[in-house]
Amino acid sequence: MKKGNMRLIISLLVVAALYAGGFLIEHTAGSKSMVVTVLQKGAVYALIAVSMNLLNGFTGLFSLGQAGFMLVGAYAYAILTIPMAKRAAVYQYYDGGWVQFTVGVLPALLVAGLVAALFAALIGMPVLRLKGDYLAIATLGFAEIIRAIVQWDTIGPLTNGSNLLKTYPTLKNIMPGNTVLFTFLVVGVCIGLILLLINSTYGRAFKAIRDDEVAAEAMGINLFRHKQMAFVVSSFFAGIGGALLAMYQGSLQANSFKSAMTYEILLIVVIGGLGSVSGSVMASFLFIACSEWWLRFLDAETMLGNVQVPLLAPGFRMVVFSVVIMVVVLFFRKGIMGTRELWELGNRRQAKGGRKS
């Protein structure tokens, strides 16, 4: 018991240090610096990656619908929070739109999650009866369908068709100067909830389903209901993540939620380790730092003296990423953390763990 308390105190201190660090970095480096961008986007992606890990890593459901649920969440948030005064301008092609009220940022985030969860509950009913690759294909299809429907002209007064949604509260204008702290707080609470869930009796049931469906069912675990739960919870947090992404981006268009986005998140999850929350979080910051900052030079045409450096041209970054994916899948299948968590590294029993893939 005492050891547990000690652990709790240490983890709380670490979390507090992270928050303080984020706060300090933003105040010393300034809100527009690259570090801050990485911290904001990295945190948002961390939440989405963890939500995807709950499904792919902990429940063993290979789903590729994450971008779809993010889109639903992002739209729900944006639609609900655009200020009344600006609705006419945003929905200029649709007579000001159908929604004629505005809610606060936090309730809107919650609704964003709930709407995404509702979609997941509806889609899960037929789709979760599929297994393996078929589930992946069906969820991928769903995400694409959602993207098409959102841009449908008939529901334009709701979604603004294929036009931009903008002027909703963004990270920059709800807590000016403390954007990192805000993102960290929301993401921290969400990931904390996911961790609590994973370590509860339901989390154990999810892992049982991942390890052996037949045995899990023989233990009295209702496969469909538990898969549905994991799917809905994962989508709830993906929805919130999508809303945060919309806040980070400042404007919103359905076309940016392509399946490529799902693959990016899948890459983060795999690099971090399927079945490791802390792995997903670390991989997410690493990935965002590389793609937004450290590897940017790959896309820039560079002159070394009078010679142009070969290969460095727009798009080369993506080539490097593709190679990284292949290397990871071929040689580091367990990712950074495998199925372990950062705080379990000292434990012998967990060290022997690690799932065969």
Place this chain on the structure above:
Amino acid sequence: MSENRSQNANVLRLKDITMQFGGVVAINNLSLEVNQGEIVALIGPNGAGKTTAFNCITGVYQPTNGEVDFHGTPIAVNHPQGKMIRQYAGINPDAYKNRKPVVYTPDKITRMGIARTFQNIRLFKSQTAFDNVLIGTHLRRSSNLFTATFRLNAREEKANREKTAQLLEIVGLSEEANELATSLPYGKQRRLEIARALATDPTLLLLDEPAAGMNPQETDELGEFIVDIKNRFQLTVFMIEHHMNLVMDISDRIYVLDFGRQIAEGTPEEIQKNPVVIAAYLGVDEE
């Protein structure tokens, strides 16, 4: 043993069970009974349909024809329908024609009180021995997703952990509680599977070759262990086993299956003398 039989309270009853996969009849018209407090063995050569019978009882398969009752309640009723009628190779396809099919998924049947182990051990491989057993307590939960996430079920969780620790002690695996389940030696994995099955609070325990791969000494210990847990948890045990010493030692009654058909039923003494059984196991001189 005989006093158990006189009680004659049916725990499990199979009536005319036929299981057909395409043209292959895995079980043909099997009827059997398992009574309260008995240890009943199902034996037979490889491929006789023993595990298929278990799968019909636990809801993994839906029998093509026949009825399974548990404590008098039907848990599986079926008769050949549609395309199956033409292909059907079993006996009396029409017997259950007027019955409404009953289909339960394995998890529901486990909740009713039938727990099982598997022939090829199916432990949750990424988890510790302790967690493997703890998962078995999940089905009797009173918590839901929210109360479990916010730890409002702390009392239940604590009780489950105590129960798990107790079960591990009973099967003699307390020291290995924090070992990864798959890192345990074979015999201990089998015991762990039994502990996990017991965690679901069963009244009927189905053991699929519990002594497979064990040496004679381990097998003897397992026999005592099965009798012990049977008495301790007031279980009824129905098992598939190949180790004849074990079967003859602890079973009250034995059913013998060959090519999907029941060829004999009786006490261990009767089975040992039964010429049909001897023929099935050793082959007959064809002269």
